[in-house]
Amino acid sequence: MALTGLDIYKKLPKTNCGECGIPTCLAFAMALAGKKTSLDKCPYVSDEAKVLLESASAPPIQLVTIGTGEQRLEIGNETVMYRHEQTFYHPTGLAVEIPDNLSADEIKKKAQEIDKLIFDRVGQKVRVELIAVRDLSNKPETFANAVKIISETTPLALVLVSFNPASIEAALKICADKKPLIYAANQENHQAMTELAKKHTCPLGVLGKNLDELADLTAKISAAGIKNLVIDPGTADLNARLNDITQIRKLALRKTFRPLGFPVITFTPENMPAEEEPIYASVFIAKYTGIMVLKGSVPWQVLPLVTIRLNVYTDPQKPIQIESKIYEIGNVTNTSPVLVTTNFSLTYFTVEPEVEGSKVPSYVVVVNTEGMSVLTAYAADKLNEKIIAKALNEFKVQDKVNHKKLIIPGYLSALSGKLEAETGWEIMVGPREASAIPSYLKNIWGKVSQAVA
Numbered sequence: 372m373a374l375t376g377l378d379i380y381k382k383l384p385k386t387n388c389g390e391c392g393i394p395t396c397l398a399f400a401m402a403l404a405g406k407k408t409s410l411d412k413c414p415y416v417s418d419e420a421k422v423l424l425e426s427a428s429a430p431p432i433q434l435v436t437i438g439t440g441e442q443r444l445e446i447g448n449e450t451v452m453y454r455h456e457q458t459f460y461h462p463t464g465l466a467v468e469i470p471d472n473l474s475a476d477e478i479k480k481k482a483q484e485i486d487k488l489i490f491d492r493v494g495q496k497v498r499v500e501l502i503a504v505r506d507l508s509n510k511p512e513t514f515a516n517a518v519k520i521i522s523e524t525t526p527l528a529l530v531l532v533s534f535n536p537a538s539i540e541a542a543l544k545i546c547a548d549k550k551p552l553i554y555a556a557n558q559e560n561h562q563a564m565t566e567l568a569k570k571h572t573c574p575l576g577v578l579g580k581n582l583d584e585l586a587d588l589t590a591k592i593s594a595a596g597i598k599n600l601v602i603d604p605g606t607a608d609l610n611a612r613l614n615d616i617t618q619i620r621k622l623a624l625r626k627t628f629r630p631l632g633f634p635v636i637t638f639t640p641e642n643m644p645a646e647e648e649p650i651y652a653s654v655f656i657a658k659y660t661g662i663m664v665l666k667g668s669v670p671w672q673v674l675p676l677v678t679i680r681l682n683v684y685t686d687p688q689k690p691i692q693i694e695s696k697i698y699e700i701g702n703v704t705n706t707s708p709v710l711v712t713t714n715f716s717l718t719y720f721t722v723e724p725e726v727e728g729s730k731v732p733s734y735v736v737v738v739n740t741e742g743m744s745v746l747t748a749y750a751a752d753k754l755n756e757k758i759i760a761k762a763l764n765e766f767k768v769q770d771k772v773n774h775k776k777l778i779i780p781g782y783l784s785a786l787s788g789k790l791e792a793e794t795g796w797e798i799m800v801g802p803r804e805a806s807a808i809p810s811y812l813k814n815i816w817g818k819v820s821q822a823v824a
């Protein structure tokens with residue numbers, strides 16, 4: 372059960388010294404109960420109180436790290452049931468399976484395919500982050516050999532899928548330094564798996580036959596000192612699993628039920644038709660899975676999933692922004708046109724391909740509108756003559772071209788008089804829609820460019 376602010380307050384020194392950055396112990400206790408600060412901010416909590424208060428300061432869903440360095444994936448540590456309540460912080464990690472009973476060449480080829488599953492979405496690179504090596508052979512040597520081939524082919528983080536502790540032990544001799552996720556401890560093997568996870572400081576997956584068994588297992592494994600757990604309630608049927616995972620999330624967040632306060636891993640069922648796999652996986656990306664393991668590695672199977680993940684894990688209150696600066700598209704010269712747009716990613720990545728497609732090398736001045744599109748920014752007074760003039764100066768646009776002609780979006784036509792007065796640049800009103808940019812640059816700018824050349 373979570374402690375209330377008052378429970379926490381009773382354990383604090385009550386000196387109101389303010390060293391935690393909060394003026395009183397009571398206010399600190401309230402902030403701690405609301406997960407808005409951490410216990411380590413108070414240097415005067417006794418060791419005894421620290422142990423008691425740990426449950427109030429620990430996240431309701433454990434943050435778990437798999438892999439190291441740039442390949443590191445963090446999952447869990449979510450605080451809300453629904454995205455509109457706040458936001459979701461750690462996107463579902465996508466993994467693709469490789470069975471260990473394929474030939475060496477097939478394993479290598481599949482690992483190379485998975486390594487290339489990278490997509491460009493609105494200026495962001497999104498990808499598959501993990502390879503799940505499955506011990507179908509049930510032979511430690513074969514499993515370890517598959518792990519070796521994959522580790523030599525790609526730096527992607529690994530999930531070691533086997534219920535045989537001997538296979539996991541053999542694989543860890545190859546890849547323990549990559550801190551793979553061991554999947555999984557179950558009722559039969561949990562002692563041996565816990566020892567391996569402890570010895571190699573690797574995260575551990577836990578598989579139960581139902582929620583009760585799962586909670587029982589995680590309690591035992593946590594008591595043995597392993598906190599980095601990823602859980603699987605064992606159900607495969609879509610409805611039953613969705614129900615289980617929703618229960619896990621509710622119990623973790625609303626009841627602070629520690630034994631189920633871990634991120635979840637989901638595998639697509641055996642023998643699922645290839646075209647059904649993305650549908651199944653998308654349900655669990657939307658609803659609470661920390662790692663989604665797929666069988667298919669063909670781009671059409673993965674692209675919808677990275678797109679759904681991007682949508683679910685993008686904070687709607689924070690528009691995706693690109694860097695505000697002057698962008699060069701094509702081989703620009705000092706006679707190239709200068710266009711203005713905003714730093715809302717969707718706006719820029721609508722404008723950029725049209726400018727590129729026009730084959731007219733251009734400068735695009737991206738004004739910082741706090742991620743708003745043209746009309747929204749104009750209405751909110753985030754895109755006015757002063758802000759555009761400031762951007763022109765800041766990016767030293769005049770040093771790049773031998774003319775003073777600025778093409779503004781058609782929706783800003785009302786601003787042209789004021790902008791001309793503020794900047795001293797001649798304002799040309801461009802098209803309203805990005806799709807008309809190529810013909811504008813070729814025809815309208817084409818005539819002007821002869822004069823500036």
Ligand code: SF4
Pocket residue numbers: 383384385386387388389390391392393394395396399412413414415416
């Ligand atoms: S640092 Fe500790 S003792 Fe001081 S005000 Fe904060 S909670 Fe109270």
